[in-house]
Amino acid sequence: MSQVQIRPGPRRATRDGLRQFVETFAADHPPLSPGAADLTILDPERVRRKYGGVFNYLTRVELEVERNVLELRALMPDATETDRFFYEDVWSPQELQHGILLDAVQQGFGMTPAPADLTNVRPGIRVIGVLSHLPGMLGVIRLLYYLTGAATERSAVIAYSRLLDGLGAMGERAIAETVIAPIRRQEPGHFAFYRMSAETLLGEEGLSPWQLHLTRILRRHSFDLVGVNNRHQRAAFGDVARALGFDRDLDGIARQVSLVERELLWARHQGMQVPAYILSALEEAIALSIARH
Ligand SMILES: [Fe+2]
Ligand SMILES: [Fe+2]
Numbered sequence: 001m002s003q004v005q006i007r008p009g010p011r012r013a014t015r016d017g018l019r020q021f022v023e024t025f026a027a028d029h030p031p032l033s034p035g036a037a038d039l040t041i042l043d044p045e046r047v048r049r050k051y052g053g054v055f056n057y058l059t060r061v062e063l064e065v066e067r068n069v070l071e072l073r074a075l076m077p078d079a080t081e082t083d084r085f086f087y088e089d090v091w092s093p094q095e096l097q098h099g100i101l102l103d104a105v106q107q108g109f110g111m112t113p114a115p116a117d118l119t120n121v122r123p124g125i126r127v128i129g130v131l132s133h134l135p136g137m138l139g140v141i142r143l144l145y146y147l148t149g150a151a152t153e154r155s156a157v158i159a160y161s162r163l164l165d166g167l168g169a170m171g172e173r174a175i176a177e178t179v180i181a182p183i184r185r186q187e188p189g190h191f192a193f194y195r196m197s198a199e200t201l202l203g204e205e206g207l208s209p210w211q212l213h214l215t216r217i218l219r220r221h222s223f224d225l226v227g228v229n230n231r232h233q234r235a236a237f238g239d240v241a242r243a244l245g246f247d248r249d250l251d252g253i254a255r256q257v258s259l260v261e262r263e264l265l266w267a268r269h270q271g272m273q274v275p276a277y278i279l280s281a282l283e284e285a286i287a288l289s290i291a292r293h
Contacts, residue, residue, distance in 0.1 A: 048111060250282055
């Protein structure tokens with residue numbers, strides 16, 4: 001399986017280095033164009049059987065970027081210039097094209113798109129947005145945003161890498177090479193952005209002990225797997241995890257997904273152990289998936 005390779009910028013992340021990174025990344029990775037994709041599938045029924053649920057899940061999550069942007073606006077009315085530039089102008093146009101491409105593939109093997117929630121900002125997010133004006137809260141919310149982003153994008157890198165390998169092994173080279181590989185190349189840059197942002201926030205701007213303490217509590221209680229907002233979606237995540245073989249090395253997956261928060265949030269507290277909230281969320285999703293099949 002491929003690993004994340006991008007580790008850009010200066011060793012110690014800075015605000016200027018971060019801005020530079022986002023501008024370079026945007027220039028190097030324009031949103032993918034569907035016209036460049038070859039949607040030929042040799043054996044649609046086989047792809048559907050093996051990866052139908054994976055395409056369906058990833059399509060929904062990528063398309064829900066539209067709602068994610070609304071949530072980010074509500075969550076951080078005073079977002080930094082770089083955060084806003086990244087999520088409005090770089091990240092969301094890229095993710096939207098990922099969704100459109102994946103959707104084209106799944107329609108090619110006769111899969112109906114899963115209902116995507118593009119507009120409903122959860123009420124809790126608006127409340128947190130109001131709280132962000134309290135002294136010190138914006139730092140806590142920003143760190144949670146970066147940690148969530150890092151875990152999500154790391155999951156995406158692993159998922160697309162496994163899907164790429166799996167489709168390649170089935171001989172489905174057209175969609176592997178012209179859809180999944182180009183998508184997979186954009187995800188490590190997203191991960192790098194969140195990691196550098198979190199490092200810059202802690203290294204250059206600094207958070208006080210109470211802010212870190214609150215972040216730990218909120219992270220532990222608010223964590224969920226990417227794209228999971230209800231029980232049905234949790235089981236669907238479990239299907240994806242099983243189709244991609246996550247269940248064969250759950251601990252290794254949890255280690256990768258939790259990398260940035262282990263380093264920045266927990267290292268001094270509990271060492272570099274995998275946070276239990278991540279491992280148990282994965283286990284629960286897989287158990288639900290097994291139970292419904
Ligand atoms: Fe994506
Ligand atoms: Fe991404």
